[in-house]
Amino acid sequence: MLGLLKDKLLSEERFKADQIKTLLSYFQPVITEKGELLLHKGQTSKHLYFVNKGCLRVFCIQPDGKESTRFFAFKGQFGTAFPSFIKQDVSIALIDTVEKSELLKIHHHDFQRLLSSVPGWESLYRKELEHNYVESILRIESFVTMNATERYRRILKHEPHLINRLPNRIIASYMGISQETLSRLKSDRSF
Numbered sequence: 001m002l003g004l005l006k007d008k009l010l011s012e013e014r015f016k017a018d019q020i021k022t023l024l025s026y027f028q029p030v031i032t033e034k035g036e037l038l039l040h041k042g043q044t045s046k047h048l049y050f051v052n053k054g055c056l057r058v059f060c061i062q063p064d065g066k067e068s069t070r071f072f073a074f075k076g077q078f079g080t081a082f083p084s085f086i087k088q089d090v091s092i093a094l095i096d097t098v099e100k101s102e103l104l105k106i107h108h109h110d111f112q113r114l115l116s117s118v119p120g121w122e123s124l125y126r127k128e129l130e131h132n133y134v135e136s137i138l139r140i141e142s143f144v145t146m147n148a149t150e151r152y153r154r155i156l157k158h159e160p161h162l163i164n165r166l167p168n169r170i171i172a173s174y175m176g177i178s179q180e181t182l183s184r185l186k187s188d189r190s191f
Contacts, residue, residue: 001029004052005104013120022118027104032097039095045084047105051075054101058093069174078128148177152185
């Protein structure tokens with residue numbers, strides 16, 4: 001189960017064999033069912049997850065009960081409720097698995113220890129944070145500057161796997177639109 005993470009470590013940074021062995025030793029496997037909650041609102045995110053198979057979703061529940069999806073992690077990606085994980089403070093977000101998933105998790109304490117003890121780990125973490133930061137800003141900008149049709153086109157161009165892989169209710173919550181609007185957009189032949 002560590003093979004994909006090992007491949008990522010080898011491709012992203014120039015880790016030595018003993019460093020990879022050390023890094024991998026801190027990750028524990030987690031097998032989840034579809035819809036399994038890994039973090040509840042009000043808890044502190046104690047783990048960073050690496051997705052071997054499946055999909056991790058970070059989302060919030062609005063006062064009216066509607067879900068608002070803010071982040072996905074698919075195969076080969078890291079994910080958690082980053083504000084809570086970084087600050088070690090309670091989370092307003094929840095984490096669940098959209099599909100039956102195979103994950104690896106590392107505890108915050110161990111993660112921090114590796115940042116100071118394994119050269120390259122901090123660089124990999126920074127790259128992941130920078131990527132997620134840019135994606136978050138682009139998504140926020142899409143809410144400010146684009147209508148639903150333009151946001152749908154953006155997803156078709158940059159994240160087409162979402163459309164065929166995820167349920168409409170989750171895609172709609174990610175786009176900030178109703179399921180009905182998403183259905184109309186999906187049925188429009190001009191895309």
